Amino acid sequence: MTQAARKLVQEHLAHGHQHLSADDEALKARIKQLLIDKNAVLVAHYYTDPVIQALAEETGGCVSDSLEMARFGRDHDAETLIVAGVKFMGETAKILTPHKKVLMPTLEATCSLDIGCPAEEFAEFCAQHPDREVVVYANTSAAVKAKADWVVTSSIALKVVEHLSDQGKKVIWAPDKHLGSYVQKETGADVLLWDSACIVHEEFKAKGILDLKHVYPDAAVLVHPESPESVVELADHVGSTSQIIQAAKDLDNEQFIVATDQGIFYKMQQEVPTKELIIAPTAGSGATCRSCANCPWMAMNALDNLADALENDLNEIHVDPALGEQAMRPLQRMLDFAKANL
Numbered sequence: 001m002t003q004a005a006r007k008l009v010q011e012h013l014a015h016g017h018q019h020l021s022a023d024d025e026a027l028k029a030r031i032k033q034l035l036i037d038k039n040a041v042l043v044a045h046y047y048t049d050p051v052i053q054a055l056a057e058e059t060g061g062c063v064s065d066s067l068e069m070a071r072f073g074r075d076h077d078a079e080t081l082i083v084a085g086v087k088f089m090g091e092t093a094k095i096l097t098p099h100k101k102v103l104m105p106t107l108e109a110t111c112s113l114d115i116g117c118p119a120e121e122f123a124e125f126c127a128q129h130p131d132r133e134v135v136v137y138a139n140t141s142a143a144v145k146a147k148a149d150w151v152v153t154s155s156i157a158l159k160v161v162e163h164l165s166d167q168g169k170k171v172i173w174a175p176d177k178h179l180g181s182y183v184q185k186e187t188g189a190d191v192l193l194w195d196s197a198c199i200v201h202e203e204f205k206a207k208g209i210l211d212l213k214h215v216y217p218d219a220a221v222l223v224h225p226e227s228p229e230s231v232v233e234l235a236d237h238v239g240s241t242s243q244i245i246q247a248a249k250d251l252d253n254e255q256f257i258v259a260t261d262q263g264i265f266y267k268m269q270q271e272v273p274t275k276e277l278i279i280a281p282t283a284g285s286g287a288t289c290r291s292c293a294n295c296p297w298m299a300m301n302a303l304d305n306l307a308d309a310l311e312n313d314l315n316e317i318h319v320d321p322a323l324g325e326q327a328m329r330p331l332q333r334m335l336d337f338a339k340a341n342l
């Protein structure tokens with residue numbers, strides 16, 4: 001890529017300037033007005049379309065990882081939260097703030113980790129290992145969270161499992177096997193893994209990254225731990241979305257090969273406007289995901305369904321209050337732990 005082309009890409013990513021059509025500009029204006037009229041705030045994940053992330057920023061909402069999204073939604077004054085992300089994020093927002101209305105642009109946006117961990121099967125698995133502390137990743141349904149002792153996000157998983165291991169506790173980890181085995185390896189804890197994976201991160205391939213390193217020998221490799229072990233082993237830094245963005249700021253490298261959903265480039269490029277971000281290669285034509293390095297469920301969040309949801313109170317998230325209370329306990333435990341330890 002020429003320097004001029006790179007600059008254009010960087011500007012595009014850094015500012016969410018998508019050369020929007022007149023229709024999309026009109027939709028943005030409509031959403032801005034609806035947010036005011038409905039006393040609502042937009043909470044968006046790093047993996048959503050840059051246009052939505054930019055809109056969240058322009059309207060005083062938030063763009064972040066799932067832990068910060070949950071905290072922001074809980075602490076904000078708005079009566080309605082519109083959560084642009086995937087369904088478990090809307091559920092988490094509802095669990096933390098049951099008195100608020102939580103809407104989503106679509107209820108179809110799910111997650112392969114959530115799908116891969118059905119609550120009843122998981123309950124049976126836990127019942128077979130009653131001596132273990134149950135730690136579940138945030139990417140799970142409210143029903144699975146309700147069965148857990150702890151809910152964790154990727155930004156806090158290592159610290160929580162280390163803490164449990166120090167107390168001599170054995171752990172059940174669900175649902176992401178790659179993140180679980182990374183946590184197991186880093187902490188040395190006794191961890192029993194559930195077998196599920198993220199269809200986006202699973203497609204990153206070590207060989208592709210090694211090939212790319214020949215082209216960009218000075219680039220640092222930043223990897224989300226939902227990636228396979230062979231990819232994690234090549235990383236200069238392994239971390240959650242927020243930690244990857246921080247690493248791009250902290251490291252002196254001018255180029256980064258990034259193994260996570262490329263939606264993250266929007267916020268990353270804002271933080272490091274002069275640095276070059278390169279998406280890590282996936283399996284290409286052999287890939288099982290149809291939009292590699294771009295979560296197909298996150299991509300379902302768009303301006304039109306966001307506007308419709310807000311205008312007509314569509315796609316409201318409901319969590320059974322009793323279930324919500326049960327799921328709240330392990331979530332609150334994580335938030336308290338994060339407050340004391342991060």
Ligand code: SF4
Binds near residue numbers: 110113139201226261
């Ligand atoms: S990127 Fe992976 S973990 Fe994240 S929502 Fe999509 S499928 Fe789930």
